Amino acid sequence: MTYKRTKQHVLPNxxxxxxxxxxxxxxVVLGLAPWEYAVALQGNATPAxxxxxxxxxxxxGEAPVNFTGASRMATTINGSVPAPTLHWREGxxxxxxxxxxLISSTSIHWHGIILDTxxxxxxxxxxxxxxxxxxxxYRFKVGQAGTYWYHSHTGFQEQLGMYGAIVITPAAGxxxxxxxxxxxxxxxxTDEDPMRVMKKLKMQGDYYNxxxxxxxxxxxxxxxxxxxxxxxxxKMWNDMRMSPMDLADISAQTxxxxxxxxxxxxxxxxxxxxxxxxRLRFINSAAMSFFDVRIPGLKMTVVQADGxxxxxxxxxxxxxxxxxxxxxxxxxKDEAYTIFAQxxxxxxxxxxxxxxxPGMSAAIPALDKAEPLSMGDMMGDMGGGHxxxxxTEYGPSVDMxxxxxxxxxxDPGVGLRYNERRVLxxxxxxxxxxxxxxxxxxxxxEVHLTGNMERYTWSIDGLEFGKSTPIHFPFGKRIRVIYVxxxxxxxxxxxxxxxxxLESPEGKLQVRKHTIVVQPAQSVSFLVSADALxxxxxxxxxxxxxxxxxxxxxxxx
Amino acid sequence: MxxxxxxxxxxxxxxxxxxSVWSQCAIAEDGxxxxxxxxxxxxxxxxxxxxxxxxxxGYDFGPIPRxxxxxxxxxxxxxxxxxxxxxxxxxxxxxxxxxxxxxxxDYERLVLKAEGEIDGGKIHEARTELLWSHATSAYWDAQxxxxxxxxxxxxxxxxxxxxxxxAPYWFEVDVTAYIxxxxxxxxRLSAEYELLFTQKLILQPRIEANFYGVEDAEREIGAGLxxxxxxxxxxxxxxxxxxxxxxxxxxxxxxxxxxxxxxxGANTHDTNVVAxxxxxx
Numbered sequence: 001m002t003y004k005r006t007k008q009h010v011l012p013n014x015x016x017x018x019x020x021x022x023x024x025x026x027x028v029v030l031g032l033a034p035w036e037y038a039v040a041l042q043g044n045a046t047p048a049x050x051x052x053x054x055x056x057x058x059x060x061g062e063a064p065v066n067f068t069g070a071s072r073m074a075t076t077i078n079g080s081v082p083a084p085t086l087h088w089r090e091g092x093x094x095x096x097x098x099x100x101x102l103i104s105s106t107s108i109h110w111h112g113i114i115l116d117t118x119x120x121x122x123x124x125x126x127x128x129x130x131x132x133x134x135x136x137x138y139r140f141k142v143g144q145a146g147t148y149w150y151h152s153h154t155g156f157q158e159q160l161g162m163y164g165a166i167v168i169t170p171a172a173g174x175x176x177x178x179x180x181x182x183x184x185x186x187x188x189x190t191d192e193d194p195m196r197v198m199k200k201l202k203m204q205g206d207y208y209n210x211x212x213x214x215x216x217x218x219x220x221x222x223x224x225x226x227x228x229x230x231x232x233x234x235k236m237w238n239d240m241r242m243s244p245m246d247l248a249d250i251s252a253q254t255x256x257x258x259x260x261x262x263x264x265x266x267x268x269x270x271x272x273x274x275x276x277x278x279r280l281r282f283i284n285s286a287a288m289s290f291f292d293v294r295i296p297g298l299k300m301t302v303v304q305a306d307g308x309x310x311x312x313x314x315x316x317x318x319x320x321x322x323x324x325x326x327x328x329x330x331x332x333k334d335e336a337y338t339i340f341a342q343x344x345x346x347x348x349x350x351x352x353x354x355x356x357x358p359g360m361s362a363a364i365p366a367l368d369k370a371e372p373l374s375m376g377d378m379m380g381d382m383g384g385g386h387x388x389x390x391x392t393e394y395g396p397s398v399d400m401x402x403x404x405x406x407x408x409x410x411d412p413g414v415g416l417r418y419n420e421r422r423v424l425x426x427x428x429x430x431x432x433x434x435x436x437x438x439x440x441x442x443x444x445x446e447v448h449l450t451g452n453m454e455r456y457t458w459s460i461d462g463l464e465f466g467k468s469t470p471i472h473f474p475f476g477k478r479i480r481v482i483y484v485x486x487x488x489x490x491x492x493x494x495x496x497x498x499x500x501x502l503e504s505p506e507g508k509l510q511v512r513k514h515t516i517v518v519q520p521a522q523s524v525s526f527l528v529s530a531d532a533l534x535x536x537x538x539x540x541x542x543x544x545x546x547x548x549x550x551x552x553x554x555x556x557x
Numbered sequence: 558m559x560x561x562x563x564x565x566x567x568x569x570x571x572x573x574x575x576x577s578v579w580s581q582c583a584i585a586e587d588g589x590x591x592x593x594x595x596x597x598x599x600x601x602x603x604x605x606x607x608x609x610x611x612x613x614x615g616y617d618f619g620p621i622p623r624x625x626x627x628x629x630x631x632x633x634x635x636x637x638x639x640x641x642x643x644x645x646x647x648x649x650x651x652x653x654x655x656x657x658x659x660x661x662x663d664y665e666r667l668v669l670k671a672e673g674e675i676d677g678g679k680i681h682e683a684r685t686e687l688l689w690s691h692a693t694s695a696y697w698d699a700q701x702x703x704x705x706x707x708x709x710x711x712x713x714x715x716x717x718x719x720x721x722x723x724a725p726y727w728f729e730v731d732v733t734a735y736i737x738x739x740x741x742x743x744x745r746l747s748a749e750y751e752l753l754f755t756q757k758l759i760l761q762p763r764i765e766a767n768f769y770g771v772e773d774a775e776r777e778i779g780a781g782l783x784x785x786x787x788x789x790x791x792x793x794x795x796x797x798x799x800x801x802x803x804x805x806x807x808x809x810x811x812x813x814x815x816x817x818x819x820x821x822g823a824n825t826h827d828t829n830v831v832a833x834x835x836x837x838x
Binding site for chain 1 (some may be wrong): 695
């Protein structure tokens with residue numbers, strides 16, 4: 001596989017990089033190509049174009065960006081990061097002509113969209129990819145409504161800026177009445193070549209983790225809890241050669257977190273008039289990051305998850321994994337509110353402001369202290385049922401196995417358990433009636449999420465993609481897939497082409513998703529109707545995990 | 558008589574030390590019997606383990622050539638663990654290096670290990686190994702290859718066979734056995750540890766011991782435990798890949814190796830101060 005190498009300027013000063021606020025004027029350097037800009041929905045113009053209708057022309061190329069003070073080349077669609085927001089209407093057929101102006105192959109995958117496998121945009125499964133100079137025409141009927149997104153499925157292009165939002169209006173019109181409607185895309189930018197990042201992780205798995213336990217921490221714990229308690233806390237982790245602070249592979253040491261393509265200092269603004277209802281369509285387009293989102297002073301009512309309607313639930317905060325989407329309704333009353341999205345490892349944040357006037361900002365909360373993984377994250381549920389590890393999980397590709405994973409879905413996750421805020425969990429998400437498929441499954445398939453942090457390899461059932469065989473879903477069957485996470489990281493698992501109906505631990509259908517986050521030492525199951533013929537990708541949506549081997553091909557036949 | 562007892566005591570100490578490290582590995586790899594950790598790491602697949610290909614149902618990839626990702630890519634890296642200026646107790650100076658490079662894929666690699674001392678622009682002493690490294694378990698690699706000793710003394714070549722990996726409690730361990738010509742055999746044990754004072758200030762203790770099966774008069778090496786080096790290096794990671802350090806090495810020669818040293822007027826015990834760089838890419 002050839003990875004696209006972007007032109008690099010020499011990296012500036014090699015000091016340890018504190019979390020950078022980024023530039024006020026950060027983003028795509030304007031004045032390049034004279035694109036037409038459509039005025040966005042009521043309110044502020046968003047940085048990316050908004051394209052509506054049934055015919056779309058997208059051009060993939062490179063554009064200089066500057067988010068941190070250093071100039072870099074991003075891989076862009078129509079010259080912007082994020083790519084243009086596409087507005088579709090349920091029931092209409094869209095035609096999207098994608099022209100590749102890169103010197104290497106590219107692709108676009110429509111995330112969460114149900115369509116023919118030939119239109120799914122995964123090189124090696126759907127097609128060969130879009131060659132340099134080629135124009136590929138996607139055409140499909142839009143059979144759903146809600147918030148979705150699209151991104152490259154080639155190399156590391158997604159990390160380099162190739163991601164954008166999709167907003168689909170229901171055929172019968174929008175039932176959720178709001179006065180303002182904003183897309184809020186969360187993502188990361190790194191000035192490093194992603195191939196270099198991968199090589200660093202292969203040499204040192206915890207390269208970007210500057211929150212490791214230290215000798216000083218040990219002595220603090222000794223004076224607080226006594227020697228034997230301090231030793232006990234560390235014993236199992238040290239014995240297993242694992243770190244309780246392994247929350248994210250890549251941190252703000254290299255990432256600048258973006259909200260709608262704008263760094264924190266740039267302060268993306270969403271305008272409202274007091275008393276108006278505002279819809280925020282949160283999309284996590286990050287390659288490797290989980291964000292914990294809250295708007296201090298404002299409660300959020302979640303109305304859609306992964307584009308599908310859920311029974312409204314009001315929370316203070318939610319965690320959004322890579323590739324997930326959450327639509328929330330807020331009713332702001334004051335002048336300005338900070339939309340705060342801190343990375344799960346607490347090394348940095350993305351932020352924007354909801355305000356009555358452009359350019360306003362509100363107080364930005366301090367980053368929470370990073371919380372270590374718990375025993376439950378390592379061992380699961382000691383009294384629970386035993387799972388079946390694959391025969392290939394006993395070799396060099398797997399650094400630990402969980403024999404009795406926890407199955408509860410009401411855990412907000414490490415870092416959100418004790419903050420005394422009302423935090424969303426999967427147990428709170430209930431699909432509106434009529435959305436999900438039948439409750440009965442014809443067969444079970446168990447897959448284990450595995451990896452080796454020391455070698456930085458990631459796999460399913462201990463086998464990287466290159467050593468795997470396709471997984472056959474018999475056409476017409478309803479299949480229960482059981483995920484068992486034999487690692488201590490959360491993985492957002494995405495099956496292309498078909499919906500995943502998450503089950504509760506009691507075996508009842510819970511919520512329809514296209515991306516399911518499986519927490520450390522947890523097992524969750526979902527039902528899928530194998531009603532889409534063809535070959536479909538199935539993978540962890542953390543880009544470097546997928547690329548290391550946490551990927552499978554599903555054959556529906 | 559006395560020196561023989563000392564040798565035996567030294568050998569026993571080192572062997573017991575090594576065995577306790579080994580047994581830690583064994584315990585951890587096989588799971589802690591009876592404890593809640595049983596079976597979490599290492600071990601082997603039970604007879605009724607699930608077949609990961611059970612749902613392939615005969616389907617293969619294609620017709621479009623399947624994607625190839627990083628798990629099938631060749632990668633390379635070099636870790637220069639020590640690149641230092643050494644000051645001896647007698648106020649003489651020389652340079653020393655120790656590095657390990659690899660090229661290959663995730664579980665199968667070609668490995669180069671090199672260690673040596675450079676004095677006045679000439680390599681005074683060097684050990685260079687080229688090995689095929691095969692991952693046997695999550696934290697351990699088995700290695701097979703060749704070793705060449707060069708420098709001022711007559712050169713030696715060996716077949717090398719060993720294990721390198723990360724033992725419980727984060728000890729980096731390297732144990733290699735060698736077979737040379739004329740019935741020569743050798744064993745090298747080394748272990749390293751990292752203690753984080755801060756996220757960037759790291760103390761790295763290390764220990765190394767060399768054993769030889771038979772005496773090698775030309776190289777002034779005796780049979781049995783030949784030398785032990787214990788060192789402490791404190792580094793500051795300006796970047797992960799670039800860390801200057803200062804440190805100290807205590808080295809001792811034992812048995813007949815010590816006798817050779819005394820005969821030639823050299824020290825049997827040395828305390829060296831070092832300053833250098835730890836660099837990788």
